[in-house]
Each structure stands twice: as structure tokens, then as C-alpha cells.
Amino acid sequence: MFVPRACAKAAPRWSTSLQAKFLSTSSVRNEVSCTGGAVSSIGDKTPDQPPRPASYTHGFNRSMMVEQFSVMQTQDTFVPPPAKWGGRHTVTLLPGDGIGSEMANHVKELFRYAGAPVDFEEIDLDSTAPDVEGFEYALMSIKRNGVALKGNIETRTSFQGFQSRNVVLRNRLGLFANVVCVKNLPGIRAKQKDVDVVIIRENLEAEYSGIEHESVPGVVESLKIITREKSMRIAKFAFEWATKYNRKKVTAIHKANIMKMSDGLFLECCRITSKEYPDIQFDQMIIDNCSMQMVNKPSQFDLMVMPNLYGDVLSNIACGVIGGPGLVSGTNLGYRYAVFETGARNTGKSIVGQNIANPCAFIRASVDLLNYLKLEHQAHVIEDAVMKTLIEDKVWTPDLGGQATTTDVMQNIVKYVKANA
Amino acid sequence: MAVSRLGIFARNSIYPPSSLLQCLSPSSQQRSISIATQLCVPVQAPVAKPERRYPVTLIPGDGVGPELMHQVRRVFDSCGVPVDFEELYLSEVGYSRSNSLEEVSDSIKKNGICLKGALTSGSEGQEGELATLNTKLRRKIDSFASCALVKSMEGLKTRHTNIDFVIIRETTEGEYSAIEYETVPGIVECLKIVTRVNSTRIAKFAFDYAVRNNRKKVTAIHKANIMKLSDGLFLECCTQVSELYPRIKFSNMIIDNACMQLVNNPNQFDVMVMPNLYGNIIDNLAAGLVGGAGVVPGESYSHDAVIFEPGARHSYAEAVGKNIANPTGMLLTACNMLRHLNLDYHATIIEEAIIKVIKAGKVRTKDLGGHAKTTDFTTAVIKSITF
Numbered sequence: 146m147f148v149p150r151a152c153a154k155a156a157p158r159w160s161t162s163l164q165a166k167f168l169s170t171s172s173v174r175n176e177v178s179c180t181g182g183a184v185s186s187i188g189d190k191t192p193d194q195p196p197r198p199a200s201y202t203h204g205f206n207r208s209m210m211v212e213q214f215s216v217m218q219t220q221d222t223f224v225p226p227p228a229k230w231g232g233r234h235t236v237t238l239l240p241g242d243g244i245g246s247e248m249a250n251h252v253k254e255l256f257r258y259a260g261a262p263v264d265f266e267e268i269d270l271d272s273t274a275p276d277v278e279g280f281e282y283a284l285m286s287i288k289r290n291g292v293a294l295k296g297n298i299e300t301r302t303s304f305q306g307f308q309s310r311n312v313v314l315r316n317r318l319g320l321f322a323n324v325v326c327v328k329n330l331p332g333i334r335a336k337q338k339d340v341d342v343v344i345i346r347e348n349l350e351a352e353y354s355g356i357e358h359e360s361v362p363g364v365v366e367s368l369k370i371i372t373r374e375k376s377m378r379i380a381k382f383a384f385e386w387a388t389k390y391n392r393k394k395v396t397a398i399h400k401a402n403i404m405k406m407s408d409g410l411f412l413e414c415c416r417i418t419s420k421e422y423p424d425i426q427f428d429q430m431i432i433d434n435c436s437m438q439m440v441n442k443p444s445q446f447d448l449m450v451m452p453n454l455y456g457d458v459l460s461n462i463a464c465g466v467i468g469g470p471g472l473v474s475g476t477n478l479g480y481r482y483a484v485f486e487t488g489a490r491n492t493g494k495s496i497v498g499q500n501i502a503n504p505c506a507f508i509r510a511s512v513d514l515l516n517y518l519k520l521e522h523q524a525h526v527i528e529d530a531v532m533k534t535l536i537e538d539k540v541w542t543p544d545l546g547g548q549a550t551t552t553d554v555m556q557n558i559v560k561y562v563k564a565n566a
Numbered sequence: 567m568a569v570s571r572l573g574i575f576a577r578n579s580i581y582p583p584s585s586l587l588q589c590l591s592p593s594s595q596q597r598s599i600s601i602a603t604q605l606c607v608p609v610q611a612p613v614a615k616p617e618r619r620y621p622v623t624l625i626p627g628d629g630v631g632p633e634l635m636h637q638v639r640r641v642f643d644s645c646g647v648p649v650d651f652e653e654l655y656l657s658e659v660g661y662s663r664s665n666s667l668e669e670v671s672d673s674i675k676k677n678g679i680c681l682k683g684a685l686t687s688g689s690e691g692q693e694g695e696l697a698t699l700n701t702k703l704r705r706k707i708d709s710f711a712s713c714a715l716v717k718s719m720e721g722l723k724t725r726h727t728n729i730d731f732v733i734i735r736e737t738t739e740g741e742y743s744a745i746e747y748e749t750v751p752g753i754v755e756c757l758k759i760v761t762r763v764n765s766t767r768i769a770k771f772a773f774d775y776a777v778r779n780n781r782k783k784v785t786a787i788h789k790a791n792i793m794k795l796s797d798g799l800f801l802e803c804c805t806q807v808s809e810l811y812p813r814i815k816f817s818n819m820i821i822d823n824a825c826m827q828l829v830n831n832p833n834q835f836d837v838m839v840m841p842n843l844y845g846n847i848i849d850n851l852a853a854g855l856v857g858g859a860g861v862v863p864g865e866s867y868s869h870d871a872v873i874f875e876p877g878a879r880h881s882y883a884e885a886v887g888k889n890i891a892n893p894t895g896m897l898l899t900a901c902n903m904l905r906h907l908n909l910d911y912h913a914t915i916i917e918e919a920i921i922k923v924i925k926a927g928k929v930r931t932k933d934l935g936g937h938a939k940t941t942d943f944t945t946a947v948i949k950s951i952t953f
Contacts, residue, residue: 225770225807230711231865231872232678233906235774260618260908264778282812289774289810566618 227291234518237286237293238265243492245296248507251555252294255508258562261515261523266290270298270310280310284317292483294514296507297490311490312355315348318484320477321375322382323348323456325488327463327473332536334546335467339444342463345386346456347379348477351407353453371407371452376414382478383415383450384422394426395419398435398451398459411452432459439463464489469544471503472535474510476517483517485510500550503542505531508558523566530561620907623673624651627683628659629881630891630940634683637893637944638900644948647904647912652677658699659686667699671706678871681903683896684879697744700879709868710738710764711771714849714877715902719894721925722857722934729856731835733877734775735845736768736800737866742842760796760841765803771867772804772839773811783815784808787824787840787848800841828852853878858933860892863899865906874903889939892931894920897947919950 228235240249249267256263268283287293298310314320323346329335356368380397387395397415401408412429419427430438432455438445439462451459464473473488487506496502508531515524534540534557541547542554626632642649652673654665674680687698703709714733718724745757772784786804790797801818808816819827821844827834828848832855840848853862864877876895885891897920904913923929929946930936938946 225766225810226869228770228774229869230771230774231867231906232870235778257908257910262906262908266777285810285812289770 225289228289229518233262233264234292234520235264235266235290236514236518237283237290238267239283239293239295239298240267240269241296241492242299243297243494243497244502245492245507247497247502247551248296248504249294251504251551252507252511254555255527255558255562256511256523258559259523259526259566261520263515263518263520265294280313284314287314287318287482287484291481292514292517293485294511295484295486297486297492299492299494312353314484315477318479318482319349320479320482320484321347321349321378322478323460323475324386324478325460325463325473325475327460327467327488329467330472330532330535332539333468333472333541336440337443337466340463340467342443342446343386343390343392343448344456344460344463345379345383345448345450346460347375347411347450347452348456349453350375351453369404369407371410373410373414376411377418379450380415380418383448384418384425387425387448388422392425392448394428394447395422396435396446396449397427397429398432398449398455399429400432400455402431408452415450435459436462440466461489469503471506471542471544472509474506474513476510476513483514485514485517500552501543502551503544504551504554504558505535526562526565527558529565530558533561534558619648619650620679620909621650621652621677622903622907623670623677623680624653625656625670625680625682625685626653627875627881628657628686629684629883630885631683631881633886633889633891633940634893634896635681637940638681638896640944641897641916641948641951642900642912645912645915645951645953647909649904649907649909651681656699656703657685659688667702667706671703674707674871674873679903679906680871680873681900682873682875684876684881686881686883696746701742701744704737704866707868707871707873708738709866709871709873710736711768711867712737712845712849712864713775713867714852714862714864715898716852716856716862716877718856719861719921719924721927722861724855724857726832726855729832729852731832731852732775732779732781732837733845733849733852734768734772734837734839735849736764736839736841737845738842739764740842742846758793758796760799762799762803765800766807768839769804769807772837773807773814776814776837777811781814781836783817783836784811785824785835785838786816786818787821787838787844788818789821789844791820797841804839824848825851828855850878858892859895860931860933861894861898863895863902865899865902872903872906874899874906889941890932891940892933893940893944894924897944915951915953916947918952919947922950923947 238249238253240246246269249265253265256265266286268279268286270279270283295314298314315323323344325344325346326342327344328341329338350370350372352367352369354368354370356370357365359365383395386392395415397412399408399412401412415429416427419425432451435449435455436459439459443463443466449459460475461470464470467473470487470489470491470493475486475488475490477484477486487510489506493502508527512524512528512531515521515527534554535545538557539547540549540554540557542549542551624635626635639651654670654673655663656667656670657664685698685700687700697705712735714735716729716731716733718727718729739759739761741756741758743757743759745759746754748754769786775781776784784804786801788797788801790801804818805816808814821840824838824844825848828851832852838848849862849864850859853859856862859876859878859880859882862877864875864879866873866875876899878895882891897916901913901917901920904910904916923943923946929938929943931938931940931943
């Protein structure tokens with residue numbers, strides 16, 4: 146019988162032939178690597194390695210984040226305990242715009258079938274007006290509950306002086322790391338095979354600092370801010386991640402040849418941190434080359450760490466390479482709060498109400514959430530159901546080349562969840 | 567009115583009647599999201615009936631506890647509730663037969679959920695020990711919040727109607743810290759301990775409870791005008807936490823006034839949060855308002871585990887073996903337990919049956935002015951269950 150849990154482990158049985166092919170080309174792959182220096186060994190996954198957990202937020206739960214990263218937080222005000230009472234969690238649910246509310250309903254349904262001890266505090270935001278009160282309430286709610294599941298909130302670019310709420314939310318909650326794990330799913334048509342990349346993105350500063358001004362009419366300055374403190378923190382986070390999940394290589398992505406000081410500082414911080422982790426190979430690559438490599442030979446990457454804008458671009462490229470925005474989930478982690486959302490933060494406005502949106506990305510985000518709350522049983526049940534639906538039953542929505550509606554996918558998932566809950 | 571507003575028992579009533587794209591998927595349309603007003607209409611479709619079974623620790627307690635637990639089992643058996651009880655006897659008065667505290671607390675920690683009858687605590691402690699078994703169990707599993715769900719039921723003769731509030735009580739410290747000593751012969755000191763950590767925690771719990779259960783107002787009960795430091799700290803923590811909840815009204819009231827208001831105009835309250843001793847008194851006062859200790863469900867929370875127990879804890883030892891105790895409170899408690907396990911379907915059908923029986927008023931136990939036996943009441947409930 147097929148065991149979908151295995152699909153994300155180091156040596157999955159579905160890909161023995163692929164793996165063989167993959168290993169045979171590994172020497173070629175290393176020559177292509179832009180640095181040309183140290184020879185990568187990430188392709189040679191020896192079977193005696195402990196398997197990589199399928200659910201990747203497994204080890205990065207709340208207590209671990211507070212333990213490892215709270216020292217870096219400078220100001221620490223009054224913090225009441227998170228909303229976990231009698232084993233039941235209250236989680237903020239921000240459906241966001243576009244298909245968000247549909248997806249949120251599906252997740253709620255699944256959680257009920259899986260018996261997940263989670264109560265949602267649902268907060269609807271009005272994206273058509275700068276609803277400051279509502280947004281502040283949502284922020285407050287996340288601070289109270291500690292955890293949120295979030296659809297993407299649309300930012301209307303024409304409205305000046307109004308920062309993207311997604312950015313404000315990340316800044317205010319100190320969600321310094323965005324993690325997107327991109328991996329091929331067997332059977333799903335993808336542009337490239339053997340993709341297995343973790344993209345870790347600095348979430349708080351650099352290009353998204355939101356400091357822009359027009360100094361002279363016709364001349365606009367946008368400040369890109371890179372600080373040593375935050376760069377060190379994200380570098381440490383990346384290497385910790387690599388240690389925990391047996392990633393062999395960390396690649397820092399930058400543009401230090403042009404932006405010598407800012408990206409130079411980022412690269413330097415990564416390099417300094419890498420000295421503390423001698424078992425993990427450190428590498429660096431320039432963003433433009435990296436984008437090409439990502440499309441061309443994504444299998445050379447293992448774990449990538451980068452500043453804000455590059456991360457935004459690369460995670461979307463990576464999602465596209467393995468089959469679109471409907472498959473990949475993303476995690477925003479801070480030392481105290483965590484917000485879970487889809488990997489390629491799209492609102493999917495064009496397919497609202499057509500019942501064809503792929504719910505898998507949002508559901509996988511909810512699986513990450515369950516793992517973060519240490520509700521591993523329910524997480525496994527839901528993740529297994531999604532994988533069986535996608536890989537075994539091939540119930541696919543049109544974005545994956547299938548004919549199924551969202552409802553069909555959900556019914557198939559619910560079938561498995563009911564059987565295993 | 568009381569029947570249609572059954573929100574007090576609806577743990578999952580935070581789900582709003584979402585109008586958002588419900589029409590899209592037929593499955594989500596059928597799955598009636600449990601909102602307060604829907605609880606009393608017949609259940610349309612299984613909300614969630616997971617096929618796994620749930621282990622639950624069962625402490626029958628003293629007095630009529632074992633009899634009431636038997637009624638719970640009968641009702642559960644009659645509608646196939648997927649719960650397996652892990653029964654452990656714990657008692658202070660029958661301590662030679664009692665399981666050890668460690669065994670019981672390990673079981674509760676493992677299962678995360680427990681159904682418990684009332685334990686008798688004698689005024690004379692054993693070997694001069696001050697802490698009762700209840701207190702020790704609470705400390706062991708850090709069960710810090712006790713809720714009593716006070717709600718009028720149609721069919722019971724009470725002075726006030728439409729009462730619907732929750733009493734949340736801190737149970738780890740305050741006056742019940744069990745630190746008492748005689749400094750000089752004839753002078754006894756009892757320490758009341760109030761800490762910022764625990765007060766913040768209980769306040770946060772109360773507000774989160776209000777959020778989860780769609781309640782609008784939290785009232786802190788205290789005596790800070792006299793005990794300026796201890797109750798002052800409690801009140802300060804409640805105020806501080808209330809700032810995080812701008813959509814929930816916060817007020818405070820002094821305990822003596824609160825008692826009068828409760829007897830006089832109990833409808834003004836929604837969620838009440840208070841330190842240990844006040845909570846104990848008000849629990850009982852409020853139980854009297856809605857029909858006595860036999861009809862009020864309750865629960866005790868720690869971060870990881872819940873103990874479901876009657877709201878007003880009386881073991882009713884004088885009725886042992888007489889088959890006259892009222893099982894309503896224990897059955898409602900058991901329903902709340904099922905909701906906590908996401909077994910809404912079973913919880914709802916049992917709860918509807920209880921309400922139907924009480925409203926009809928044909929089968930009433932002695933405390934409600936009837937002559938029916940405990941088992942008669944349960945039988946009536948079982949017969950009223952509609953699947």
C-alpha cells in the first residue's frame with residue numbers, strides 16, 4: 146500500500162528510478178553551479194541519514210522559537226500566555242481577499258472532520274477601505290492567540306501612503322523569517338524534476354522597509370535597509386533549520402557585486418554564521434544567476450537564505466517550477482508569533498466563486514499550523530489525505546491539468562480524513 | 567427564550583453564520599455550522615463524527631458521584647458515543663481504596679480530558695495536612711480555571727428567568743493556598759496569595775472564553791477597596807488584559823455588591839472572573855438561582871487538560887443508594903465534554919433530549935419538586951433522544 150508520509154522523506158519509494166537518474170547527473174550539476182568551488186554533495190543522500198520529517202515546521206514550534214530567538218528581541222513588554230486552554234487552541238483566521246474565504250471554510254470543515262482541537266477566531270477585513278480599526282483588531286487578536294492562519298490581503302497599489310497590510314502585519318508581529326519549502330509532488334506535471342528547496346527569506350527589512358520619498362519632484366528614493374542584527378538572526382535561523390532537517394548546503398542569495406555595502410553586509414553575516422556550522426556547506430549566488438538556475442537546474446539548491454525582495458521573487462519562481470501557486474504553503478515565524486499562509490501569496494481574485502481554486506496550498510498551510518501547535522496526529526491525517534488525493538487519486542483542479550472542482554478535491558480529502566481521524 | 571438561546575453550552579459557537587460562499591460547496595451547506603440558535607433545531611447532518619474512539623479519565627467521586635456516572639454511561643451507550651472511560655477511583659474519605667494521586671494525574675495528563683464527580687473533603691484533614699485532595703489534584707495538573715455555566719432552563723421553577731452567565735474562578739491560589747499557621751497560641755494566620763502570573767492567566771482565560779463563546783462582557787469581581795494590594799493586583803491584571811480585547815466590554819464589581827446584584831438582577835452578568843474564595847461562594851449562589859446544585863454543569867481548565875465536573879460541587883452523601891439525585895448537571899457536563907472532543911453531533915442530541923425532558927416537566931427528581939428516581943430521569947432522556 147502506498148504510504149504518503151514517505152513522499153517527503155529522504156529516499157521515497159516512488160522515486161527510486163528518478164533518484165537514480167538524479168544521482169547520475171549530479172556531477173554535471175555541480176559543474177554548472179556558479180561558484181564552481183566546493184563540490185556539492187546534496188544529491189548523495191545516504192540511506193543511513195535519519196529521514197527528513199515530512200512536515201517541516203515540526204521542530205520549529207513556539208517553545209523552540211522563544212528559546213532560541215527571543216534573546217534577539219530587544220524590547221519585551223507585557224505578554225500574557227497564548228490562548229491554549231484545556232488542550233484547545235484559539236487561532237486567528239484572516240481569510241483575506243479573493244479565494245481566501247472559500248479556502249478558510251474548507252479548512253474549518255477539515256479541522257472538524259479531523260477532530261483538531263482548534264477554535265478559530267475569524268476576522269474579516271474590508272480591503273476596499275483603509276479599515277484601521279479592523280486591522281488593529283486583527284493584529285491584537287494574533288498577539289493574543291499567538292498563531293494565525295491567513296489568506297492574502299490585497300494591497301491596492303494606487304492608494305498612496307497606505308502600506309501593504311501584509312507587510313505591516315509582518316513588521317508589527319516581528320515575523321522575521323518566511324519559510325517556503327518547495328518540493329516536487331510525484332505525478333504532478335512540473336517544469337522541473339527533483340526540486341527540493343527550502344527558501345528562507347528575511348521578512349522585516351531591506352526593500353520592504355516602506356521608506357520612500359520624493360526628495361525633488363521627479364526623483365523618488367526608496368531606502369533599502371539592511372542591519373547586522375537582523376541579517377545575523379536570519380542567517381542563524383537558516384543554519385538552525387539546516388541542522389534540524391539534515392540539509393547539507395546553505396546558499397546565500399544576494400547582489401553584493403552591485404550593492405556592495407547592503408548586500409555585502411548580508412553576505413558577510415551569512416559567512417560569519419556559517420563558520421559556526423562546519424558540517425553544513427556554505428555557498429553564495431547572485432540573484433540574477435540564481436533566478437536562471439532556479440528555472441533551469443533547481444535541483445542544485447538545498448536551502449537558500451536571502452533578503453526580502455529576492456525571497457519574494459524566488460519563492461514565486463520556485464512555486465511555478467513545481468506546478469503553480471496551489472500547492473505550496475509558506476510560514477512566517479517570529480520569536481513569539483507565527484502566521485501561516487500560502488507559499489506564493491496570491492489572492493486568486495480571477496477565480497473567485499468558480500469553484501476551481503486549488504485548496505491544497507491553504508490546507509497545507511493549516512497542516513503547518515497544526516504542527517506548530519504540536520498537534521501532530523491531526524497534521525498527519527490531513528497531510529496524508531491531501532497527498533493521497535493529489536498523488537494516488539489524481540483529483541486535480543484545472544491549474545494542475547485536471548478536471549475536478551474544488552468541491553471534488555475537498556470531498557476526496559474529507560473521505561480520507563474521516564477514515565483516519 | 568431560554569431554549570432558543572442555548573449559547574452557554576455551545577463551545578463552538580464562535581463560528582459565525584458564515585454567509586461567505588457557502589453556496590459553493592454542497593457539503594459545507596449541509597454541514598450546519600453550530601451557531602447558538604441552531605442548537606435546538608433537529609440536527610440535519612452529522613457535524614463531525616470521527617470514527618476513532620476517545621479515551622477519557624473518569625473519577626466517579628464521592629457520595630452520589632458513582633450513581634451519576636452510571637447514568638452518564640447509560641446515556642452514552644444508548645447513542646453510541648465513541649468514548650472509552652478509564653475509570654480511576656479517587657477519594658479522601660475512602661482513601662484506603664483510592665488510587666494514588668500520581669496514577670490519576672498521569673491518566674489525566676495522558677488523555678487530556680477527565681470527567682469527575684464531586685470529592686468530599688472533611689473539615690478534619692488527615693495527619694494535619696491542610697491541602698485537600700481536590701486542591702492537590704488541581705495543583706498536580708495545574709488546573710487553574712474553574713467555570714460554572716449558569717443558565718436557566720425552561721421548565722424549572724425559579725425566581726429569575728433568562729439567566730445566562732459563566733463564573734470563572736481562579737483555583738490555584740488566593741485564600742485556598744493552604745498556608746495556615748498558629749504564630750502564638752490563640753492567633754492563627756491564613757495567607758491569601760495573589761500572584762501577577764496567575765492573575766494574568768485567569769484574566770486571559772476569561773477573555774478568551776468570552777471570545778470563543780461569543781460573549782460580550784467580562785466582569786471582574788474583587789474586594790480591592792479593602793484588600794488593596796492582593797485584590798488590587800488581581801484587578802490590575804484583569805484591566806491590563808482587557809485592553810487586548812477592545813470588542814469585549816469590561817467592568818468590575820465589588821464582591822458584596824455582586825452578591826446582591828446576583829440575587830436581585832442576575833441578567834446583567836455575562837462572564838464573571840474572580841479569585842478563589844469569591845468564586846466558590848458565587849458558584850453556589852448562582853447554582854441556587856437556576857435550580858440547585860443538580861442542574862449546573864462546570865469544567866476546570868489547565869493549559870493542556872480539562873476536568874469536567876458539576877458546577878456546584880456537592881457530593882450529596884446523604885442520598886447515596888437512594889436513587890434520588892438529579893443527574894441533569896452531570897449529563898450536561900458530559901455533553902460539554904463531548905463538544906470539547908469535537909463530538910458535536912452526540913453532544914447536541916443528548917443536550918436536546920435533556921432540555922426536552924426538563925421542559926416537559928413530567929419526570930422530575932426530588933430536588934425539582936417531583937418524585938421521579940434518578941434512573942427514571944435518565945430513561946426519559948434516553949427515550950427522548952432523536953437521531
